[in-house]
Each structure stands twice: as C-alpha cells, then as structure tokens.
Amino acid sequence: MSATPHQSSATNLDLDLSKLNLKAMPRVLGRLTRLSFRYPWQWFFALSCAIASAIFNLITPRLLGRAVDQAHHLLLDGHTHPEETRAAFLQLTPRLFGEATQQAYQLIIDGHAHSASPRAALLATALMIVVACALRGTLTGLQGYWGEVVAQRVGYDLRLAFFEKLQRLSFGFHDVNHSGDLIARGMLDLEGVRAFLESGFLRAVVLLLLVSFGAWRLLSMDVNLGLIALSFVPFVAWRATRMGLLLRLSWQRLQQLMSDLTLTMEENLQGIRVVRAFASKNLELAKFDQTAQSALRLANRRITIRMGSMSMMNAAYYTAMGLVLWIGGQRVSQGVMTVGTLTEFLTFMTLLQQPIRQVGMIVNSSSRATSAGSRLFEVLDAVPTIEDDTNARDWVPGAGVLRFEAVDFAYDRRPGGRKILSGISFEVGPGKTLGIVGPPGSGKSTLAHLIPRFYDVTGGKITLDGQDIRSVTLDSLRRAVGLVQQEIFLFDVSVHDNVAYAEPWAEEQRVVEAASIAQIHDHVAGLPDGYGTRVGERGVALSGGQRQRMSIARGLLAGRAIMVLDDSTAAIDTATEQRVRSSLRTAVSNRGTIIIAHRLSSLLHADEILVLDEGRIIQRGTHAELLREGGNYADLWALQNRTDSHTPTTTRLRANPILEVA
Amino acid sequence: MSAMRGDGGGGHAGGFGVGHHHDFGDDALTRFDTGVVRRLFGFVRPYRRILAGALLAVALATTVQVSIPLTVRYAVDSAVGHSEFPLPAVLVGFALLIILNGVLGYLQESIAARLAQRVIFDLRRAMFAHLQDVSLSFLDQTQVGRLMARLQSDVNALQEFMENSVSAIGDFFLLLGIIAVLLWMDLRLGLLTLTVLPVLVLVRAIWIPWARPKFRRAREASSSANAALAENINGIRTVQENRREAVNFDRYRVRARENLDAQIASSRASQIMVPAVDILTGVAMGIVVIVGGDKVLTGELGVGVMVAYIFYVQRFFDPIRTLSMQYTTMQSAMAAGHRIFDVLDVPVAIYDKPAAITLKDQEPSIEFRQVTFGYRPGQPVLHDVSLWVEPYQTVALVGPTGSGKTSLTALTHRFYDVWQGSVLVGGVDVRDVTLDSLGHTISMVLQEPFLFSGMIFDNIRYGVPGASREDVIAAAKAVSAHDFIVRMPEGYDTLLGQRGRNLSIGQRQLLSFARALLADPKILILDEATANIDSFTERDIQQALKKLLKGRTSLVIAHRLATIRDADLIVVLDHGRIVEQGSHAQLLAKGGLYARLHASSHGSFDDL
Ligand SMILES: Nc1ncnc2c1ncn2[C@@H]1O[C@H](COP(=O)(O)OP(=O)(O)OP(=O)(O)O)[C@@H](O)[C@H]1O
C-alpha cells in the first residue's frame, strides 16, 4: 500500500532543476537570519570573534613567510655563526628574550625586524606565532560558542513557537497532517535549521572575508600571480551554486522520503495487531523496502553530486596552486621574487583550502536548512481556522442551555463540498437529555465536534446560554463543554493523571469520585499500583470497556455546563452501562446532556431523541412518541428487542440508501 | 530525539517514568564500546570487499595528500636552485598528484559514504524486521514514539558517525603519514615538533571525564524535549478538548529550557578544546621557526624543507582537530548503537518451532484446554478456561467488560502464549503451527479498528495484496460499506488520513470488517465488530454473513445481545472464567448472568 500520495513523486530520482523555487533560498535563509538578530549581542560577539579569528588566521602565514624570509636572507647575507646559534638556542636568556619582544614590537610598528640579532628575530617571530595561534584558537572557540548560543536560542524559540502553534492549529489541520510528519518537522527539520544557524552563516561570512582578504593580499603582492592563484574561485563558485541547487532538490526529496519511511514504520508499529492478525510481515517489509531503497538510492545520488563537485573544486584549487608554483618558481629562480613571498603565496593558498572544503559543508547545510526551514515555516505560518474572535469575551455561565439553530456543516469548505449536516436545530436545557441515533456516517460525531467548536459551522449558529459560541473565547467555551469522544485517546501515564487530565491539580478524592461514577474505580483499585498504574500507549493495558470508562471519568472530572457522550458506552456491557448511567444521572442532574448511541436502551430516558440520517433530522420526539409514531426509530427498537429470533421484523429505512443497496 | 529514558515522555502529562515500563537501560554506556563496535562490524562484514576498497582508497589518498606539500618543497627548493630536480619535472609530478588526489578523494569519500548508507539501511531494516517478530507483550509496554526514535534518530546518529569515521580513518592515516614525513625530513626537528603531542594527550585526558557528562546531559535533554513534543502531537485532540494547552506549554517550556542550557553547556565543553589545540599548533610552529630557522642559518636544512615543515605542521593539527570534534559524534553514536542493539536483542518469545506444521486442511475447530493466562506476572486474567468450538459453528462470547473476551481471541491467534494449558486450532496446538499459516487461517476484526493511511481499496485488500477490484467491492458490499465508499470523492481510491481519520468510527469498523472478510479465512473472529454500527446496518451485515459464514467457524464478541442471540453457542465469561454456556433460550431459562445482562439491555423505565 502506498503510504502517501507523495511517494510516487519522491521515488523519482531525477533531479530536475527547473522545478526548484529559486527564491526560496534567500527567503528562508533570510528569515532564519533575521530570527537570529533577536540576539544582537550574542550575534555580534559571534560575528566579531569569527572575523577576528579569521584575521589571525591570515596573520599566521604572514609571520611564517617572514620567518622563512628571515632565515633565507640571513643565510644569504652570511650571518651564520654556529656558536652564536648554540648560544641563542640553548640559553633563552632574559636579555635575548627582551630583545625578542623588542623586535616583535618593531615588527609590528615598522613592519620589519632589524636583523641585528637574527636569533632574536626568529624568536620574536616564533613568539608572535604562538600568540597569534593562541588568540586565533580562543577566538575560534568563542565564535563556536557564541554561534551555538545564538543557534540554540533561536532553536529554543522555534521549538516553543512550533509547539505553541501546533496546539493552536485546529482539528482541520491535524486531520490532514500526519503526526509522524509533524514530529519529523519538529525534530529533524528543526535540527537542520539549527545546524545552519550555528555555523553555516558564520562560516559563510568568514569564507567571504577570507577569500576577499586573501584575494586582496595576493593581488597586492603580485597582480599576475595573484590572479593565477585566484583563478579557481569563479569555477568553485559556479560549481558550488550548481551543487547547492542539486543538493537542495535532493534534500527535499530525501526529507519527503524519510517522512514516508517514518510514516510506514510508525503505522506498522501502531497497527501491529492488524499486521499480526493478517500475518502480513512480508507485505510490511516490502513497503519498507520500497521507500527505504528509494531513500538509499537518493542518498547515493546525493553523495555522487557532492563528492563529484568537491573533487572538481579541489582539482581546480590544486591546479591554481600548481600554476603558482610553476610561475612563482620561475620568478624565484630568476630572482624577481623572494622565497618568502612565494611561501606566503602558498600559505595563503593553503588557508583557502579549508574554505574550499567548507564550501561543500556550507552549501550542504544551507540547502538542507532551506528545505527544512520551509517545512518548518509552513507549519508556523499556518493560520488556525478556529481562533478567538478579536472581541471575544469569556462565556458567561447561565443556566446551561445549548441551542443549534439551522446548523449546516461541511468538512470540505469549498463550494460544492459534501454537506455533512444540514438544518440541524435543537435545544438542550439544564437537567435535560438529548439522544441522537443514526447509521454510521450520518454525522453524529461531527455534530458533537461542533459544540466545543473543533470546527466552525458553515451555516446557522450554535449558542450556549444565548451566546454564539464563535463570539466567546475558546478557552471558556471548551471548559464549559465536556465531550467524551468516540475515539478514545489515553496517554501512557498513570490512571490518575489520565483522569485528572483537564485539571492536573485536582485532589485524589475528586479523581476517585469521577472514576467511581464511571464505574472504573473498582477495577483500578484492584490494580497493583492502583491509581498510579500506567495504562500503556492509548490505553493498551486496558480492555475496550475500561478505556471507555476512563475516558468518561476524564470528561466528568472537570464539572462542565454541558456533557456530550459520543457513543461512549458501546464497548461496555449493558449491566455496567446501566450502573454508569444511573450514577451519571445523579452526578449531572442539573446539566444538559447529549448522548449519542446505537443501543436504544441507552436512550430510553432522553427528553428528546433525534434520528439522524445523512446529516438531517428525520425524526424527533421522546422514546414513547417515536414508538407511537412508527417508522425508523420504532423499527430500530423492534429490531433490538425482538423476542422471536430469526425474523427481522421491519421494513427498512427508505431514506437510507446505504441500507437499500446492501 | 535520540535517547529515551523513562522520564522522557510525558512529564507534562504529569510525572512519567515510574512503574514497570520496559525501559531500555539508559545512556550510561556511552564510551567507545567494543561490544557495539563488534556487532556493528557484523553488519559491515557482508561488504568487507567494499570496505577494503574504501580503506585502500583512503590509504592511497592519504599518501597523495602527504606528498603534495613534499612536491611543494621540491618546487621551492628547485626554484632557489637547491634541488636535484628541475622545476618542470617537479611540476609534472605535482600535476599527476593532484589528478590522483581528485580521483582518490572522490573514490574514498563516495565508497565510504555509500557503504555507510548501505550498512545503515541494513541495520534499520534488521530492526524493523525484528520488531515484526517480537512479542506483543513487549510492544504493549513500549511507546511507538520511543521505538521510532530508535529507528530514526539513533540510526541517523550512527550513520553520521559511520560516514565520518572513514574520513576519520583518513585523518588518522594522514596524521601518521605526516609524522612519518616530519621525522624523515629531519629526525631531530621532527621529534622536537612532536613533543607537543604528549601534552595534547594529557590535556584530553583531563578534559574527557569533565566533558562527557555534559554531552550526555545534552543528549538526554534533547530527547526528553522531543518525546514531549511527540506525545503532545499524538494526543492533540485530547489536549485541545481538555484545554491543557497552557499547562502543557509551560511544562514543555521547562524541558526546552533544560535542553537549551544543556546544549550550551555541552558547546562550552567542546569549544574549550579549540584554543588548546590551537595553542599547541602555535607552539609546534614556533619550534619549527626557531629550530628550523636556525638550522637553515647553519645550513643544516634547506629553506624548502622548512617551508614544507611549516606546511606539514599546519596540516598536522587539522586531523587532530577533526578527530577531537569527531569525539562528540562518536559519543552519541556509541549510545545510539547501544539503543539499537537493545532493540535487536529483545528476545523473540513467539516464533515457529523448527518442525512447525502448516495449517491447511484441518477442520477449523478451536479448543481451549484449561487455559490460564495473564499480562502481568501473578495476575491471571483467564483462569482455567476450557472451551470447545465445533468447526463451522458460530460461538458468541459475552460477559461484563474486562472479563477476558478479547484476551481469549488474542490467544486463539497466538498473540500471546498461554501460561498454562493449551490452545488448539484445527486440533493442533497453536504453538506447533507456523504463525503464517495461523494468520491465514484466522481473520480478525479487532475491537479498535485500525486503518492505514492510503487508499480505501488497499486497506480492504490488506490481507490479500493481490485481490482484484471485484473481490474488494464484493467484500465491501457484504458489510454494507460499498454505498458510503462510492459516495466518497474518489470512491475506492479515496485516500484515508492517519488511522482513517476522515471516516466516522462506524465506517472504519465496516472497512476493517470488509478487510477480514476478503482474507477468506476459515476462522473469523469478530471482536465487537458492530459495536459502533446501527442495528439496521448490522442486520444487513448479518444477513449477508449467513451465506458467507457457511464453511467457516466464527467467534463473535458483542455487548448488544441481539447481535448474538442466533449463535450456535453462547459462552458467558466473568472475571476470566466461563460461568455459563448454552443457547440463548437455555441461558435465559437458566436465569444467571446472561439473563441479567439480557434484562438490562431491555431496560424499561422503572428498572433504574
Ligand atoms: N496488554 C495488556 N496488559 C495488561 N493488562 C491487560 C492488557 N490487555 C488487557 N488487560 C487486562 O486484562 C483484562 C481482560 O481484558 P480483555 O480485553 O480481555 O477484556 P474484555 O472482556 O475484552 O473487555 P471489554 O468488553 O471491555 O472489551 C482486563 O482487566 C484488562 O485490564
């Protein structure tokens, strides 16, 4: 089974550059960089350290070149006295040391040392190298540190923003976005973005600086040779751009494939009972292989792109170096150039080697950050369709009257989208019970979801104590509505924490009370850790009926103005259900209750029963009225209570095409 | 996302991490662990030729890299006229070297990276395949999110390490090569330069014990923040329904904050090594300048050698720096390796016996012989249950919630092994048949319908991947699902959301029913298969089933007693024991638990 519609496109490994949105990179990376400006000081530190360390990086070759020159000059000048050498090296006398410092000072001020004492000059250079390296190291370390501080802080901000956004995005969003995909965005894509902020950006700045300074130095030392030395830069820039685009494409595909793979594995594990029940291990492995093999091929493709480009860039670099050696060598042998200059040239070039390696990393990390960032921003920019109105007020508690007035609803809000509910009107007052029955897909749960405003109505309105639910704050509304959903979700925490989910600080006694009303207390009390027992993921360690009762207990704890029970006793035997129902009745005697059920015995006492079909109310009235009236409800009742077996007594419901064809 | 400790998941849901949760150790073992390395090598072994190729390329590439500065030296020397080689000859050599360097570099990295990808693929697949075999009792106690973390981020951490480790081997070779060349060019200068190495070793020896806990904390903090995120995403509906957003956000913020602090601390710990390495580089270069310079003055050393020396010393510390950065990766890779092998080591408790029988022509009977079974040690949920289900009969299981009905069906399919007694299908102990043939003999509609995301069509034919569209439609029609399916926007090709979210629960149940029917089993188990379905639809299904169930044995669980009153035998369970069995009429006449349940389902106005 293909896991998602994307899969087929993602398995296609052709990387077609024309499909790439070229504006995405500057937009996404720009936005990420702006995020890091929120920490101007740290950012400033990181950048200054980066620049300063780059400067020291540049000073070292100059010093080294000078050292070689010194040695060579001295050699040529014939300043060589073996004894003096011994003396200088074996005894680093304070005098010599002082002189060295002096020399170093002059080196800095005058730009050249006095060759009065050659050893001292060398020593001075050596000292300066050590100092330069130490400073460079410290600055590099600081840069790394501050860079990470900025990146981690931005990562922290993004994390919180992501979390907060997901909590606010309405059900409609979560209906279409797979949890695995969202988790992958929040974990892997966030990492990708952070990695770029941590070093990608600073590296790029430093790289630019290094290259431009190096270029300037090389050119100012010798224009022609400098040009030759730099000849590889445009080539590298071109290759790098191309590689960046290709990598971005492959990252996009890879992220999609990884997301598909996550989905395949996650669904396999979540549905492991189904997998086992159908002995479909092989099918599952085939699904896995299909996606994982594509991912593998794509990853290999990415490696080829990256390594191919890198080798070419390296080759270009070394070619330039070869040319420098060739021409520089000739010049030196002609005496037009000093060995020191040549050494400096070469050392500058070695300095540029590191950046070349880094080009690969920078390009890779910025490509990754672009596609990861756009995935992340996609979520962060999503607009919750259900939000507090700008002038929303808190819901003012009243008697607790819920009214539906000609409510229409469609999940697909586009014109022509399939209507799920049409013209639903009813009222539930305090102490009253409304029952709803209807075939699968008739819209009962949808109706229940409209009350806490998980979705907005497309027509008509819903009021609670006369206040349109769209005009009150979501918070106050949802606190007022207790919904026990048909699809139960329990967290893998203790029984206590699950029941007290809405009010984490509720006292034990209230939890026990809610559990007792839901008739789950006896079972819990018998567990080894009582209320501290973990219930397993989604409550696997409980039976179906136990899960339902847990969920009822959770809905009861908060003490809401109105209770909605969506088919929440389907997995409970009738005897237990009656106990639940009678204790519920006392517990919520002053509140309005909506009960959705298939078992009509659950609805006997309702003050009004709605029979729903295809989103319309086709019958309404009390149990007795509906029985008298005959029709759908009466037939259903007869079916569930037939005393003589085998003969289905009823005419079937005309309005229901589902039943007609079957 | 990596580490997963017991406290990882839902502190925001109120204290997590107590209890008998199966918690795979923790990250205590993060040192370079020979066990992990050895086992990892087991996955590399099938590709040892490729590995050898990669290593050869690494060695050659390193040699080339080491020789490049050497030619620079000759070039400089011949430029100043000190060399026996003419400049053009040296340059030709240089050109050859750079071509070699390009080719070898490409080979080295791409062979290595491909190898790493391949090994990682195998590893992930092995884990995934292993999870298909481990027992449900293990999976029941493990959160999917935590397993996913292992399948994804731990495997990724290992992949990063493996990709890097080939280049780390390269770095190591480079280091050795450079040392060799340094010593070869000038033994004394070389030795002097290398004196910084022991200092470096000493510094690291002090640093490691100090830094390691910080790295570990960083990993743990990040995994705990991620686990909290995952849990919140999965339970988002419950979160919004209960207005837990603010509380969860606050709790998440605490974790995210801890993570931030831990990451920054770990960054501090790793960055502090940078100046240390650089200072030592400086010292080494200083030594070259002073001693080398002097040697040049005394004529003992050519200028070219000194230049080459400086080159080497500069390059010398590059691998050291990379290697020490690699340390962090290695740390998490080892921890990741542990967590991966933890999963691979989960024993497979339920597997085919060597001489397991394939169920084929046996009559589809089911028998429980004095079965005792439970999920938690010392707490049996089924006590000494004996039951005989005739072939081709329909047997109903009823009883109060939690009485053990679902558990009985799970044992029939050998999801778990019994503690005592035995379960026989077709007269054979389920422990003596192959799991595959058991799976093809029995089909189940589980109490909670689970659908995969993807097409409705593929979902229905899940058990029979090759089924034709006609078969699928016939199965859908039998359970009255056809009509709603064709009314969906794309009919049978409509894509379902996660768990079938864009369907109502009843519709999901119908699909999972159709899925079971299509598999054409000899034994059909219906665990409240119509609990969320109205009685009309249910009746229609039952009429269709009358034909379909001929030639099959079925085990039906239902709370709505009207559903099962026509069963050949009704078995009443209570507290894990069979308390009554018989036909509807017999049981009603008996006036026991069944009669009481029956009465309450006909509840009238005055019985409450
Ligand atoms: N995976 C598990 N781990 C621990 N305990 C479990 C597990 N599954 C079920 N139980 C316990 O075993 C007992 C029997 O559960 P079972 O699901 O068989 O009941 P059931 O009769 O099907 O109930 P229901 O009608 O509510 O579905 C229950 O008390 C339940 O809490």
Ligand SMILES: Nc1ncnc2c1ncn2[C@@H]1O[C@H](COP(=O)(O)OP(=O)(O)OP(=O)(O)O)[C@@H](O)[C@H]1O
């Ligand atoms: N999230 C969704 N997106 C799109 N369509 C949906 C979604 N949820 C439900 N539907 C569709 O809306 C219709 C009504 O579904 P609803 O869940 O309200 O039915 P129901 O009456 O509760 O049925 P059941 O008795 O099976 O619970 C169904 O046709 C279903 O396919």
Ligand SMILES: [Mg+2]
């Ligand atoms: Mg529903």
